[in-house]
Amino acid sequence: MDTQSRTSVLSRSPFFRELDPRLIELSAQEAQERKLAKQDVLFQQGDEATHHYVVVWGRLRLDQATPDGKNIVLRFMGPGDLLGSVAVFRGMPYPATPVAVEETALLSWSAARMMVLMQENPPLAMRAMGMMGGRIEELQARLQEIATQQVERRIAATILRIAGQSGRRTAEGVEIPFALSRQDLAEMTGTTLHTVSRTLSAWIEEGLLEGRRSSHLVILRPHRLVEISEQA
Amino acid sequence: MDTQSRTSVLSRSPFFRELDPRLIELSAQEAQERKLAKQDVLFQQGDEATHHYVVVWGRLRLDQATPDGKNIVLRFMGPGDLLGSVAVFRGMPYPATPVAVEETALLSWSAARMMVLMQENPPLAMRAMGMMGGRIEELQARLQEIATQQVERRIAATILRIAGQSGRRTAEGVEIPFALSRQDLAEMTGTTLHTVSRTLSAWIEEGLLEGRRSSHLVILRPHRLVEISEQA
DNA sequence: CGACGTCTTGAAATGGCTCAAAGTGAGTGG
DNA sequence: CCACTCACTTTGAGCCATTTCAAGACGTCG
Missing domain, CATH: 2.60.120.10 (Jelly Rolls)
Structure with a gap:
């Protein structure tokens, strides 16, 4: 260079x-x-x-x-x-x-x-x-x-934080442009990959996220994810 | 001044x-x-x-x-x-x-x-x-x-950290020279004051600590507390 | 001496973990 | 190009550490 x-x-x-x-x-x-x-x-x-x-x-x-x-x-x-x-x-x-x-x-x-x-x-x-x-x-x-919120909120907040730092806006939503494993998310949120997997599965089911099986995560409904991260 | x-x-x-x-x-x-x-x-x-x-x-x-x-x-x-x-x-x-x-x-x-x-x-x-x-x-x-250890270890580590920053060596052990409530410890370790109280009660019982009822904490056996904070 | 804030302790409830097993996709080497 | 392997993921079931709920005890301060 x-x-x-x-x-x-x-x-x-x-x-x-x-x-x-x-x-x-x-x-x-x-x-x-x-x-x-x-x-x-x-x-x-x-x-x-x-x-x-x-x-x-x-x-x-x-x-x-x-x-x-x-x-x-x-x-x-x-x-x-x-x-x-x-x-x-x-x-x-x-x-x-x-x-x-x-x-x-x-x-x-x-x-x-x-x-x-x-x-x-x-x-x-x-x-x-x-x-x-x-x-x-x-x-x-x-x-x-991590000290005050339950796991679901922490996972939502963590995904939002990563999206804010590295996300790319696409036609469908916001994409996290690198391979982010369930294990990575677990190690960032202080939980287990099992819990992360279950939580993401539910969100994908709900149409909130895309990214089964190691493809890049795409946040389809960012606003809903914010709601989850802030839910009482 | x-x-x-x-x-x-x-x-x-x-x-x-x-x-x-x-x-x-x-x-x-x-x-x-x-x-x-x-x-x-x-x-x-x-x-x-x-x-x-x-x-x-x-x-x-x-x-x-x-x-x-x-x-x-x-x-x-x-x-x-x-x-x-x-x-x-x-x-x-x-x-x-x-x-x-x-x-x-x-x-x-x-x-x-x-x-x-x-x-x-x-x-x-x-x-x-x-x-x-x-x-x-x-x-x-x-x-x-907080992400990887259970509550007892976190409480031990937190008390040791405070002792390292502010502790005073006395005849009996190391004293934390200010009023440190159960609630404070709970809010530093991401747990509840109930769990902190139970844990400290057990340690006091065991002769590891002194400081029932809002008197200053004194660590009688610092080495033992380190063991707890490091226990597998 | 009374009242309030802090602490202690018990009992019940539960969120998330551990343990277990199977599914899926990507990459690799034949 | 296909079969195989391996890493990652998904999902279920049972369990347990910690929280939640509840009640009372202790100390301190006005």
């Missing part, structure tokens, strides 16, 4: 958007490129945090392994999302493992280099804080859901 | 510690002071985010109201903790309401002023990112707990 197309990618990413064009071009020049095939791992939970990454295209699932061998899905990351920075800033090991769910390209910068870029360009640091703040609010919202 | 004692407070806070002494003194001079009586609210969830706060002494409970009238406790904040910054950086309303659980003093800076301080002192911005990163990791850890 040449500098120009990198620059144009970064200009549209939430992280660099509307910052000084010279900063963007400099960052684009200095970035290293990384490509992942489906199922590839960007880094392992527990590895020393050495780089900041921005997703150029593709999609990753951020997995966190628990001490007792279970797994939870923290979120999915798509184009423009920032990865690794939390750990780098803390000087701690990466707390999760990003796995490509489709072919994915990223740009990366070393911790030291990004530190200099930020110190020399305070708006970039402010932007990073804004993105971290967004992550905190999302996590707080999920904590609230 | 005079500038000197403010300076010394800030020098010991996780936010300013070991930064340029001139920056600390300048920040101390510019800070506004705020005192809260027990039960006072620092600001309301939903208010426009205008200030960053650092707790000088005392303790606050960070409450988040859910759309359907429930409440969850996000965390307790003590001396040195940073409050409000997440919302200020995002330009969004405060997402939660901090309530003083005892008499509390804070220092505050306007959003604009702190922005300038950070732009002129990159290490301060880095520090803020580090603290936000810590919040993200704590939230991810809690999400993992």
